Amino acid sequence: xxxxxxxxxxxxxxxxxxxxxxxxxxxxxxxxxxxxxxxxxxxxxxxxxxxxxxxxxxxxxxxxxxxxxxxxxxxxxxxxxxxxxxxxxxxxxxxxxxxxxxxxxxxxxxxxxxxxxxxxxxxxxxxxxxxxxxxxxxxxxxxxxxxxxxxxxxxxxxxxxxxxxxxxxxxxxxxxxxxxxxxxxxxx
Numbered sequence: 001x002x003x004x005x006x007x008x009x010x011x012x013x014x015x016x017x018x019x020x021x022x023x024x025x026x027x028x029x030x031x032x033x034x035x036x037x038x039x040x041x042x043x044x045x046x047x048x049x050x051x052x053x054x055x056x057x058x059x060x061x062x063x064x065x066x067x068x069x070x071x072x073x074x075x076x077x078x079x080x081x082x083x084x085x086x087x088x089x090x091x092x093x094x095x096x097x098x099x100x101x102x103x104x105x106x107x108x109x110x111x112x113x114x115x116x117x118x119x120x121x122x123x124x125x126x127x128x129x130x131x132x133x134x135x136x137x138x139x140x141x142x143x144x145x146x147x148x149x150x151x152x153x154x155x156x157x158x159x160x161x162x163x164x165x166x167x168x169x170x171x172x173x174x175x176x177x178x179x180x181x182x183x184x185x186x187x188x
Contacts, residue, residue, distance in 0.1 A: 045125035062122035069114035
């Protein structure tokens with residue numbers, strides 16, 4: 001056994017990949033960012049956002065301020081204040097809503113625990129990763145208005161997952177609808 005055989009084998013692989021990168025496009029691994037961007041896979045995650053169902057981000061917000069995500073967040077970067085009053089949700093049922101919903105993205109570690117514990121499918125992970133700001137503190141605090149994104153946006157970034165969520169929500173809504181009241185018997 002020759003001393004340095006592993007180094008020579010490694011150099012041969014590197015040389016083969018270097019020469020091959022000039023002839024085969026698949027071997028190119030360098031992306032000229034920001035002019036070129038890799039397509040992110042559907043299961044990629046960066047920072048959370050809030051989903052709303054109607055055209056109005058205030059009225060259609062799925063979040064009912066249950067504060068489960070705030071309690072379960074490991075770095076404690078979510079801050080929620082529940083409203084004092086109720087307003088109709090996207091299905092017309094009166095619900096509490098978050099008067100304040102803030103996420104400090106300078107602290108968020110993108111663990112997705114908030115998404116997993118949300119019983120209302122109100123918080124999801126976004127693919128946006130370019131959230132740098134010039135200011136250090138307040139600019140990295142995402143408020144409810146910044147976090148609210150439509151269900152159609154959610155379908156555009158996570159189409160398979162969004163279809164499953166919509167089917168689950170539709171099935172749950174169908175279960176909760178009261179049975180139609182029977183017509184009174186005709187008296188004769």
